[in-house]
Amino acid sequence: MPNLLSIPSKKDEVSEQEWQLRVDLAAAYRLVALYGWDDLVFTHISARIPGDEHHFLINPYGMMFEEITASSLVRIDQEGHKINPDDFDVNPAGFTIHSAIHAVREDAACVMHLHTMDGIAVSAQQEGLLPLSQQSLFALASMSYHDYEGVALREDEKARLQKDLGNANFMILRNHGLLTTGGSIADAFLSMFILQRSCEIQVRALAGNRPLTQVPQTIVDTMKQQAEQVTKGLGGNLAWPGLLRKLDRIDNSFRD
Template sequence: MKLETIPSLKGRVSDEEWQLRIDLAAAYRLIAYFGWDDTIFTHLSVRIPGPESHFLINPFGMFFDEITASSLVKIDLQGEKVDESVAMVNPAGFTIHSAIHEARKDAHCVIHTHTTAGVAVSAHAEGLLPISQQSLFPLASIAYHDYEGIAVRKDEKSRLVADLGSANYMILRNHGLLTCASTIPDTFLAMFILQRACEIQVTALAGNPPLTPVPQNIVDKIVSEGDMVTSNQGGLLAWPGFLRRLDRVNPGYNE
Protein backbone atom coordinates (compact mmCIF):
# COMPACT_ATOMS: atom_id res chain seq x y z
CA MET A 1 0.00 0.00 0.00
CA LYS A 2 1.49 3.32 -1.08
CA LEU A 3 1.23 6.27 1.27
CA GLU A 4 0.03 8.56 -1.50
CA THR A 5 -2.97 6.28 -2.16
CA ILE A 6 -4.35 6.46 1.40
CA PRO A 7 -7.41 8.75 1.46
CA SER A 8 -7.76 11.08 4.44
CA LEU A 9 -10.35 10.00 7.00
CA LYS A 10 -10.55 13.41 8.62
CA GLY A 11 -14.20 14.39 8.76
CA ARG A 12 -15.27 10.86 7.81
CA VAL A 13 -14.95 9.43 11.32
CA SER A 14 -16.04 10.87 14.65
CA ASP A 15 -13.89 13.55 16.26
CA GLU A 16 -13.13 11.12 19.09
CA GLU A 17 -11.94 8.41 16.72
CA TRP A 18 -9.89 10.90 14.71
CA GLN A 19 -8.06 12.05 17.84
CA LEU A 20 -7.33 8.43 18.77
CA ARG A 21 -5.99 7.87 15.26
CA ILE A 22 -3.68 10.87 15.58
CA ASP A 23 -2.35 9.78 18.97
CA LEU A 24 -1.89 6.13 17.96
CA ALA A 25 -0.10 7.09 14.73
CA ALA A 26 2.14 9.36 16.80
CA ALA A 27 2.88 6.51 19.20
CA TYR A 28 3.86 4.25 16.29
CA ARG A 29 6.24 6.89 14.96
CA LEU A 30 7.70 7.49 18.41
CA ILE A 31 8.38 3.76 18.75
CA ALA A 32 10.38 4.02 15.52
CA TYR A 33 12.07 7.26 16.59
CA PHE A 34 13.41 5.65 19.77
CA GLY A 35 14.52 2.55 17.85
CA TRP A 36 12.08 0.18 19.52
CA ASP A 37 10.45 -1.11 16.33
CA ASP A 38 11.02 -4.55 14.81
CA THR A 39 10.49 -3.75 11.11
CA ILE A 40 6.78 -4.49 10.46
CA PHE A 41 6.29 -6.71 13.50
CA THR A 42 4.73 -6.03 16.92
CA HIS A 43 1.70 -3.83 17.37
CA LEU A 44 0.10 -0.93 19.17
CA SER A 45 -3.68 -0.96 19.46
CA VAL A 46 -6.40 1.21 20.93
CA ARG A 47 -10.09 0.62 21.59
CA ILE A 48 -12.58 2.93 19.88
CA PRO A 49 -15.35 3.99 22.30
CA GLY A 50 -18.69 2.32 21.64
CA PRO A 51 -20.45 -1.03 22.04
CA GLU A 52 -18.94 -2.57 18.90
CA SER A 53 -15.55 -3.42 20.47
CA HIS A 54 -13.65 -2.04 17.50
CA PHE A 55 -9.95 -1.25 17.58
CA LEU A 56 -7.30 0.57 15.60
CA ILE A 57 -4.09 -1.16 14.56
CA ASN A 58 -1.31 -0.72 12.02
CA PRO A 59 -1.65 -1.85 8.40
CA PHE A 60 0.56 -4.92 8.00
CA GLY A 61 3.56 -4.08 5.86
CA MET A 62 4.00 -0.41 6.74
CA PHE A 63 7.02 0.61 8.78
CA PHE A 64 6.18 2.36 12.04
CA ASP A 65 7.71 5.67 10.96
CA GLU A 66 5.29 5.73 8.01
CA ILE A 67 2.05 5.29 9.95
CA THR A 68 -0.56 8.03 9.62
CA ALA A 69 -3.88 8.61 11.31
CA SER A 70 -5.73 7.67 8.11
CA SER A 71 -3.67 4.53 7.44
CA LEU A 72 -4.65 2.82 10.70
CA VAL A 73 -7.08 -0.06 10.20
CA LYS A 74 -10.30 -0.60 12.15
CA ILE A 75 -10.71 -4.22 13.27
CA ASP A 76 -12.87 -6.33 15.57
CA LEU A 77 -11.84 -8.61 18.44
CA GLN A 78 -10.99 -11.35 15.95
CA GLY A 79 -8.55 -9.04 14.18
CA GLU A 80 -10.74 -8.84 11.08
CA LYS A 81 -11.27 -5.58 9.17
CA VAL A 82 -14.57 -3.83 9.70
CA ASP A 83 -14.02 -0.89 7.36
CA GLU A 84 -13.26 -0.51 3.65
CA SER A 85 -9.49 -0.17 4.03
CA VAL A 86 -7.42 -1.83 1.31
CA ALA A 87 -4.64 -2.41 3.83
CA MET A 88 -3.57 -5.85 4.92
CA VAL A 89 -3.96 -6.80 8.56
CA ASN A 90 -2.28 -9.53 10.54
CA PRO A 91 -4.96 -11.24 12.69
CA ALA A 92 -2.33 -13.48 14.28
CA GLY A 93 -0.45 -10.41 15.46
CA PHE A 94 -3.54 -9.22 17.30
CA THR A 95 -3.79 -12.37 19.44
CA ILE A 96 -2.06 -10.88 22.46
CA HIS A 97 -3.86 -7.55 22.11
CA SER A 98 -7.33 -9.03 21.68
CA ALA A 99 -6.88 -11.20 24.78
CA ILE A 100 -6.05 -8.17 26.92
CA HIS A 101 -8.65 -5.85 25.40
CA GLU A 102 -11.38 -8.43 25.90
CA ALA A 103 -10.46 -9.24 29.49
CA ARG A 104 -9.44 -5.79 30.70
CA LYS A 105 -12.03 -3.11 29.98
CA ASP A 106 -9.64 -0.53 31.47
CA ALA A 107 -6.90 -1.46 28.98
CA HIS A 108 -8.00 0.79 26.14
CA CYS A 109 -4.46 0.86 24.72
CA VAL A 110 -1.90 -1.96 24.48
CA ILE A 111 1.72 -1.62 23.33
CA HIS A 112 3.96 -4.62 22.65
CA THR A 113 7.64 -4.42 21.65
CA HIS A 114 10.57 -6.70 20.82
CA THR A 115 13.44 -4.40 21.80
CA THR A 116 16.95 -5.73 22.35
CA ALA A 117 17.06 -4.66 25.99
CA GLY A 118 13.49 -5.81 26.60
CA VAL A 119 14.08 -9.28 25.20
CA ALA A 120 17.38 -9.50 27.09
CA VAL A 121 15.70 -8.76 30.42
CA SER A 122 12.87 -11.14 29.54
CA ALA A 123 15.51 -13.87 29.38
CA HIS A 124 16.96 -13.00 32.81
CA ALA A 125 15.87 -15.63 35.32
CA GLU A 126 15.13 -12.96 37.94
CA GLY A 127 13.34 -10.68 35.49
CA LEU A 128 13.35 -6.96 36.16
CA LEU A 129 15.60 -6.03 39.08
CA PRO A 130 15.02 -3.15 41.55
CA ILE A 131 18.30 -1.45 40.70
CA SER A 132 17.15 1.89 39.28
CA GLN A 133 14.51 4.49 39.96
CA GLN A 134 13.03 3.68 36.55
CA SER A 135 12.57 0.02 37.47
CA LEU A 136 10.50 0.78 40.54
CA PHE A 137 7.40 2.01 38.71
CA PRO A 138 7.01 -1.18 36.63
CA LEU A 139 7.86 -3.33 39.64
CA ALA A 140 4.81 -1.92 41.42
CA SER A 141 2.57 -3.45 38.73
CA ILE A 142 4.57 -6.13 36.89
CA ALA A 143 3.50 -9.50 35.53
CA TYR A 144 5.32 -12.29 33.66
CA HIS A 145 4.14 -14.73 31.02
CA ASP A 146 6.20 -17.77 30.00
CA TYR A 147 7.08 -18.26 26.36
CA GLU A 148 4.81 -20.69 24.48
CA GLY A 149 6.02 -20.05 20.94
CA ILE A 150 4.76 -17.48 18.45
CA ALA A 151 1.51 -16.10 19.90
CA VAL A 152 -0.95 -17.40 17.32
CA ARG A 153 -2.84 -20.01 19.32
CA LYS A 154 -6.16 -18.95 20.84
CA ASP A 155 -5.77 -21.26 23.84
CA GLU A 156 -2.81 -19.19 25.06
CA LYS A 157 -5.03 -16.14 25.54
CA SER A 158 -6.59 -17.36 28.79
CA ARG A 159 -3.17 -18.08 30.30
CA LEU A 160 -1.79 -14.72 29.22
CA VAL A 161 -4.78 -12.90 30.73
CA ALA A 162 -4.48 -14.89 33.96
CA ASP A 163 -0.78 -14.00 34.21
CA LEU A 164 -1.43 -10.32 33.52
CA GLY A 165 -4.17 -10.01 36.11
CA SER A 166 -4.58 -6.33 37.00
CA ALA A 167 -0.97 -5.39 36.17
CA ASN A 168 -0.15 -2.66 33.65
CA TYR A 169 3.34 -3.90 32.81
CA MET A 170 4.17 -7.36 31.51
CA ILE A 171 7.42 -9.08 30.58
CA LEU A 172 6.81 -11.83 28.05
CA ARG A 173 9.57 -14.33 28.77
CA ASN A 174 12.08 -14.75 25.90
CA HIS A 175 9.85 -12.48 23.84
CA GLY A 176 9.54 -8.82 24.81
CA LEU A 177 7.65 -6.15 26.72
CA LEU A 178 4.02 -5.08 27.02
CA THR A 179 2.23 -2.18 28.66
CA CYS A 180 -1.46 -1.31 28.87
CA ALA A 181 -3.44 1.59 30.28
CA SER A 182 -6.61 3.58 29.78
CA THR A 183 -5.01 6.14 27.43
CA ILE A 184 -2.40 6.17 24.68
CA PRO A 185 -0.18 8.72 26.48
CA ASP A 186 -0.17 6.68 29.70
CA THR A 187 0.54 3.42 27.86
CA PHE A 188 3.38 4.99 25.90
CA LEU A 189 4.96 6.59 28.96
CA ALA A 190 4.73 3.24 30.76
CA MET A 191 6.61 1.61 27.87
CA PHE A 192 9.19 4.40 27.90
CA ILE A 193 9.86 3.80 31.59
CA LEU A 194 9.93 -0.01 31.27
CA GLN A 195 12.22 0.13 28.26
CA ARG A 196 14.60 2.53 30.01
CA ALA A 197 14.65 0.30 33.09
CA CYS A 198 15.61 -2.67 30.89
CA GLU A 199 18.37 -0.68 29.16
CA ILE A 200 19.80 0.33 32.54
CA GLN A 201 19.68 -3.26 33.78
CA VAL A 202 21.48 -4.66 30.73
CA THR A 203 24.17 -1.99 31.08
CA ALA A 204 24.52 -2.49 34.83
CA LEU A 205 24.93 -6.26 34.43
CA ALA A 206 27.68 -5.94 31.83
CA GLY A 207 30.75 -7.61 33.27
CA ASN A 208 28.67 -9.22 36.03
CA PRO A 209 29.51 -6.70 38.79
CA PRO A 210 27.89 -6.73 42.24
CA LEU A 211 24.78 -4.54 42.26
CA THR A 212 23.06 -2.46 44.92
CA PRO A 213 19.31 -3.14 44.96
CA VAL A 214 16.80 -0.56 46.12
CA PRO A 215 15.41 -1.50 49.57
CA GLN A 216 11.89 -2.90 49.50
CA ASN A 217 10.47 -0.16 51.73
CA ILE A 218 11.47 2.41 49.11
CA VAL A 219 10.08 0.26 46.30
CA ASP A 220 6.76 0.14 48.14
CA LYS A 221 6.32 3.92 48.26
CA ILE A 222 7.83 5.05 44.93
CA VAL A 223 4.58 5.05 42.95
CA SER A 224 2.72 7.32 45.38
CA GLU A 225 5.69 9.67 45.40
CA GLY A 226 5.78 9.68 41.61
CA ASP A 227 2.09 10.52 41.47
CA MET A 228 2.78 13.50 43.73
CA VAL A 229 5.45 14.78 41.33
CA THR A 230 3.17 14.49 38.27
CA SER A 231 -0.06 15.43 40.08
CA ASN A 232 -1.45 12.05 38.93
CA GLN A 233 -1.31 13.20 35.30
CA GLY A 234 1.55 10.98 34.13
CA GLY A 235 1.47 10.59 30.38
CA LEU A 236 -0.78 13.61 29.92
CA LEU A 237 2.07 15.89 30.98
CA ALA A 238 4.69 14.28 28.76
CA TRP A 239 2.57 13.62 25.66
CA PRO A 240 2.48 17.18 24.23
CA GLY A 241 6.27 17.24 24.35
CA PHE A 242 6.48 13.94 22.49
CA LEU A 243 4.19 15.37 19.80
CA ARG A 244 6.27 18.54 19.50
CA ARG A 245 9.33 16.38 18.96
CA LEU A 246 7.55 14.42 16.24
CA ASP A 247 6.48 17.66 14.57
CA ARG A 248 10.16 18.59 14.34
CA VAL A 249 11.63 15.28 13.19
CA ASN A 250 8.83 13.31 11.49
CA PRO A 251 5.66 15.35 10.80
CA GLY A 252 2.66 13.98 8.95
CA TYR A 253 1.42 11.44 11.49
CA ASN A 254 -1.83 13.44 11.83
CA GLU A 255 -2.80 13.12 8.16
Protein backbone atom coordinates in the same frame (compact mmCIF):
# COMPACT_ATOMS: atom_id res chain seq x y z
CA MET B 1 9.02 12.31 4.82
CA PRO B 2 6.60 12.11 1.89
CA ASN B 3 3.71 9.67 2.24
CA LEU B 4 4.67 7.30 -0.56
CA LEU B 5 1.66 5.03 0.04
CA SER B 6 -0.80 7.87 -0.68
CA ILE B 7 -3.52 6.53 1.61
CA PRO B 8 -6.71 8.63 1.36
CA SER B 9 -7.54 10.65 4.44
CA LYS B 10 -10.19 9.24 6.77
CA LYS B 11 -10.60 12.48 8.70
CA ASP B 12 -14.02 13.23 7.24
CA GLU B 13 -15.17 9.60 7.52
CA VAL B 14 -14.80 9.10 11.28
CA SER B 15 -15.91 10.89 14.41
CA GLU B 16 -13.82 13.67 15.88
CA GLN B 17 -13.08 11.43 18.87
CA GLU B 18 -11.86 8.56 16.68
CA TRP B 19 -9.75 10.92 14.58
CA GLN B 20 -7.94 12.25 17.64
CA LEU B 21 -7.35 8.68 18.77
CA ARG B 22 -5.92 7.87 15.33
CA VAL B 23 -3.58 10.86 15.46
CA ASP B 24 -2.30 9.90 18.93
CA LEU B 25 -1.85 6.25 17.97
CA ALA B 26 0.00 7.15 14.77
CA ALA B 27 2.21 9.42 16.90
CA ALA B 28 2.97 6.50 19.23
CA TYR B 29 4.10 4.40 16.29
CA ARG B 30 6.31 7.22 14.99
CA LEU B 31 7.83 7.69 18.45
CA VAL B 32 8.64 3.99 18.70
CA ALA B 33 10.48 4.29 15.38
CA LEU B 34 12.17 7.51 16.48
CA TYR B 35 13.55 5.91 19.65
CA GLY B 36 14.73 2.83 17.73
CA TRP B 37 12.33 0.42 19.44
CA ASP B 38 10.73 -0.92 16.26
CA ASP B 39 11.32 -4.39 14.83
CA LEU B 40 10.69 -3.80 11.12
CA VAL B 41 6.90 -4.42 10.87
CA PHE B 42 6.53 -7.06 13.58
CA THR B 43 5.21 -5.41 16.74
CA HIS B 44 2.03 -3.56 17.50
CA ILE B 45 0.20 -0.93 19.51
CA SER B 46 -3.59 -0.99 19.77
CA ALA B 47 -6.12 1.52 21.03
CA ARG B 48 -9.74 0.88 21.91
CA ILE B 49 -12.33 3.07 20.21
CA PRO B 50 -14.89 4.20 22.83
CA GLY B 51 -18.37 2.79 22.36
CA ASP B 52 -20.40 -0.40 22.62
CA GLU B 53 -18.96 -1.92 19.44
CA HIS B 54 -15.70 -3.02 21.10
CA HIS B 55 -13.63 -1.99 18.11
CA PHE B 56 -9.99 -1.06 18.26
CA LEU B 57 -7.28 0.40 16.04
CA ILE B 58 -4.07 -1.41 15.17
CA ASN B 59 -1.25 -1.01 12.68
CA PRO B 60 -1.49 -2.15 9.07
CA TYR B 61 0.69 -5.23 8.66
CA GLY B 62 3.60 -4.51 6.36
CA MET B 63 4.00 -0.79 6.99
CA MET B 64 7.10 0.51 8.74
CA PHE B 65 6.31 2.39 11.93
CA GLU B 66 7.88 5.54 10.48
CA GLU B 67 5.27 5.40 7.67
CA ILE B 68 2.13 5.02 9.76
CA THR B 69 -0.43 7.79 9.59
CA ALA B 70 -3.77 8.40 11.28
CA SER B 71 -5.61 7.31 8.12
CA SER B 72 -3.59 4.12 7.60
CA LEU B 73 -4.55 2.58 10.94
CA VAL B 74 -6.94 -0.37 10.69
CA ARG B 75 -10.20 -0.56 12.62
CA ILE B 76 -11.07 -4.14 13.61
CA ASP B 77 -13.65 -5.82 15.82
CA GLN B 78 -13.05 -8.16 18.75
CA GLU B 79 -13.00 -11.13 16.36
CA GLY B 80 -10.25 -9.55 14.25
CA HIS B 81 -12.39 -8.67 11.25
CA LYS B 82 -11.56 -5.48 9.40
CA ILE B 83 -14.43 -3.00 9.43
CA ASN B 84 -13.24 -1.51 6.15
CA PRO B 85 -12.36 -4.32 3.70
CA ASP B 86 -10.14 -1.94 1.74
CA ASP B 87 -7.78 -1.47 4.70
CA PHE B 88 -4.46 -3.30 5.03
CA ASP B 89 -4.39 -6.71 6.71
CA VAL B 90 -3.32 -6.92 10.36
CA ASN B 91 -0.75 -9.11 12.12
CA PRO B 92 -2.54 -12.25 13.42
CA ALA B 93 -0.18 -12.46 16.40
CA GLY B 94 -0.95 -8.83 17.16
CA PHE B 95 -4.64 -9.63 17.16
CA THR B 96 -4.19 -12.58 19.53
CA ILE B 97 -2.28 -10.61 22.14
CA HIS B 98 -4.22 -7.38 21.96
CA SER B 99 -7.72 -8.81 21.68
CA ALA B 100 -7.03 -11.01 24.71
CA ILE B 101 -6.18 -7.99 26.85
CA HIS B 102 -8.87 -5.66 25.53
CA ALA B 103 -11.47 -8.36 26.18
CA VAL B 104 -10.87 -8.45 29.94
CA ARG B 105 -9.30 -5.11 30.82
CA GLU B 106 -11.77 -2.24 30.39
CA ASP B 107 -9.13 0.09 31.85
CA ALA B 108 -6.65 -0.84 29.10
CA ALA B 109 -7.55 1.72 26.45
CA CYS B 110 -4.14 1.18 24.87
CA VAL B 111 -1.87 -1.87 24.72
CA MET B 112 1.73 -1.55 23.51
CA HIS B 113 3.89 -4.56 22.68
CA LEU B 114 7.53 -4.26 21.52
CA HIS B 115 10.54 -6.46 20.70
CA THR B 116 13.42 -4.24 21.78
CA MET B 117 16.86 -5.78 22.15
CA ASP B 118 17.29 -4.80 25.79
CA GLY B 119 13.72 -5.76 26.57
CA ILE B 120 14.21 -9.23 25.11
CA ALA B 121 17.57 -9.53 26.88
CA VAL B 122 15.95 -8.90 30.26
CA SER B 123 13.02 -11.18 29.36
CA ALA B 124 15.55 -13.99 28.91
CA GLN B 125 17.14 -13.42 32.32
CA GLN B 126 15.79 -15.81 34.95
CA GLU B 127 15.17 -13.14 37.59
CA GLY B 128 13.47 -10.78 35.16
CA LEU B 129 13.52 -7.07 35.94
CA LEU B 130 15.62 -6.21 38.98
CA PRO B 131 15.19 -3.18 41.28
CA LEU B 132 18.42 -1.54 40.14
CA SER B 133 17.19 1.92 39.14
CA GLN B 134 14.55 4.46 40.03
CA GLN B 135 12.90 3.77 36.68
CA SER B 136 12.61 0.05 37.41
CA LEU B 137 10.73 0.70 40.63
CA PHE B 138 7.75 2.23 38.83
CA ALA B 139 7.52 -0.82 36.56
CA LEU B 140 8.03 -3.32 39.39
CA ALA B 141 5.14 -1.76 41.30
CA SER B 142 2.78 -3.21 38.66
CA MET B 143 4.74 -6.03 36.98
CA SER B 144 3.67 -9.40 35.58
CA TYR B 145 5.29 -12.16 33.49
CA HIS B 146 4.07 -14.53 30.78
CA ASP B 147 6.04 -17.61 29.73
CA TYR B 148 6.91 -18.07 26.07
CA GLU B 149 4.62 -20.42 24.13
CA GLY B 150 5.81 -19.76 20.59
CA VAL B 151 4.44 -17.16 18.18
CA ALA B 152 1.16 -15.93 19.66
CA LEU B 153 -1.23 -17.48 17.17
CA ARG B 154 -3.19 -19.97 19.26
CA GLU B 155 -6.59 -19.08 20.67
CA ASP B 156 -5.99 -21.10 23.84
CA GLU B 157 -3.04 -18.92 24.86
CA LYS B 158 -5.38 -15.96 25.43
CA ALA B 159 -6.69 -17.25 28.76
CA ARG B 160 -3.18 -17.78 30.12
CA LEU B 161 -2.10 -14.35 28.92
CA GLN B 162 -5.11 -12.76 30.61
CA LYS B 163 -4.45 -14.62 33.87
CA ASP B 164 -0.76 -13.73 33.90
CA LEU B 165 -1.40 -10.06 33.24
CA GLY B 166 -4.11 -9.77 35.88
CA ASN B 167 -4.42 -6.12 36.94
CA ALA B 168 -0.80 -5.23 36.14
CA ASN B 169 0.12 -2.49 33.67
CA PHE B 170 3.60 -3.82 32.86
CA MET B 171 4.34 -7.27 31.49
CA ILE B 172 7.53 -9.01 30.44
CA LEU B 173 6.85 -11.72 27.88
CA ARG B 174 9.58 -14.29 28.56
CA ASN B 175 12.06 -14.69 25.68
CA HIS B 176 9.84 -12.38 23.65
CA GLY B 177 9.60 -8.74 24.66
CA LEU B 178 7.75 -6.06 26.60
CA LEU B 179 4.12 -5.05 27.00
CA THR B 180 2.40 -2.14 28.72
CA THR B 181 -1.20 -1.06 29.10
CA GLY B 182 -2.67 2.32 29.91
CA GLY B 183 -5.89 4.24 30.27
CA SER B 184 -4.72 6.32 27.33
CA ILE B 185 -2.13 6.13 24.57
CA ALA B 186 -0.05 8.64 26.49
CA ASP B 187 -0.11 6.48 29.62
CA ALA B 188 0.86 3.30 27.76
CA PHE B 189 3.70 5.11 25.99
CA LEU B 190 5.11 6.60 29.19
CA SER B 191 4.95 3.17 30.84
CA MET B 192 6.83 1.64 27.91
CA PHE B 193 9.44 4.40 28.04
CA ILE B 194 9.99 3.64 31.73
CA LEU B 195 10.10 -0.13 31.20
CA GLN B 196 12.42 0.07 28.23
CA ARG B 197 14.77 2.48 30.02
CA SER B 198 14.78 0.13 33.03
CA CYS B 199 15.87 -2.76 30.80
CA GLU B 200 18.60 -0.66 29.17
CA ILE B 201 19.97 0.28 32.59
CA GLN B 202 19.84 -3.32 33.81
CA VAL B 203 21.72 -4.66 30.76
CA ARG B 204 24.43 -2.01 31.23
CA ALA B 205 24.66 -2.56 34.98
CA LEU B 206 25.07 -6.31 34.59
CA ALA B 207 27.67 -5.78 31.86
CA GLY B 208 29.79 -3.77 34.31
CA ASN B 209 30.73 -6.97 36.15
CA ARG B 210 30.74 -5.25 39.55
CA PRO B 211 28.65 -5.93 42.68
CA LEU B 212 25.19 -4.36 42.37
CA THR B 213 22.99 -2.68 44.96
CA GLN B 214 19.29 -3.52 44.73
CA VAL B 215 16.57 -1.24 46.09
CA PRO B 216 14.73 -2.81 49.06
CA GLN B 217 11.19 -4.12 48.49
CA THR B 218 9.85 -1.73 51.12
CA ILE B 219 10.71 1.16 48.80
CA VAL B 220 9.35 -0.60 45.70
CA ASP B 221 6.02 -0.94 47.54
CA THR B 222 5.68 2.86 47.81
CA MET B 223 6.18 3.65 44.12
CA LYS B 224 2.56 3.58 42.96
CA GLN B 225 1.75 6.51 45.22
CA GLN B 226 4.95 8.34 44.29
CA ALA B 227 4.19 7.98 40.56
CA GLU B 228 1.10 10.16 41.01
CA GLN B 229 3.21 12.85 42.63
CA VAL B 230 5.94 12.71 39.96
CA THR B 231 3.46 13.23 37.11
CA LYS B 232 1.30 15.70 39.07
CA GLY B 233 -1.62 13.32 38.60
CA LEU B 234 -1.44 13.71 34.81
CA GLY B 235 0.19 10.37 34.07
CA GLY B 236 1.44 10.18 30.50
CA ASN B 237 -0.29 13.44 29.60
CA LEU B 238 2.46 15.33 31.39
CA ALA B 239 4.97 14.41 28.66
CA TRP B 240 2.65 13.68 25.71
CA PRO B 241 2.15 17.26 24.41
CA GLY B 242 5.91 17.74 24.31
CA LEU B 243 6.36 14.47 22.45
CA LEU B 244 3.81 15.58 19.85
CA ARG B 245 5.65 18.87 19.44
CA LYS B 246 8.86 16.90 18.96
CA LEU B 247 7.28 14.85 16.19
CA ASP B 248 5.79 17.94 14.55
CA ARG B 249 9.25 19.50 14.35
CA ILE B 250 10.64 16.38 12.69
CA ASP B 251 7.77 15.27 10.42
CA ASN B 252 4.08 15.97 10.99
CA SER B 253 2.79 13.52 8.36
CA PHE B 254 1.59 11.19 11.13
CA ARG B 255 -1.41 13.54 11.33
CA ASP B 256 -2.52 12.73 7.77
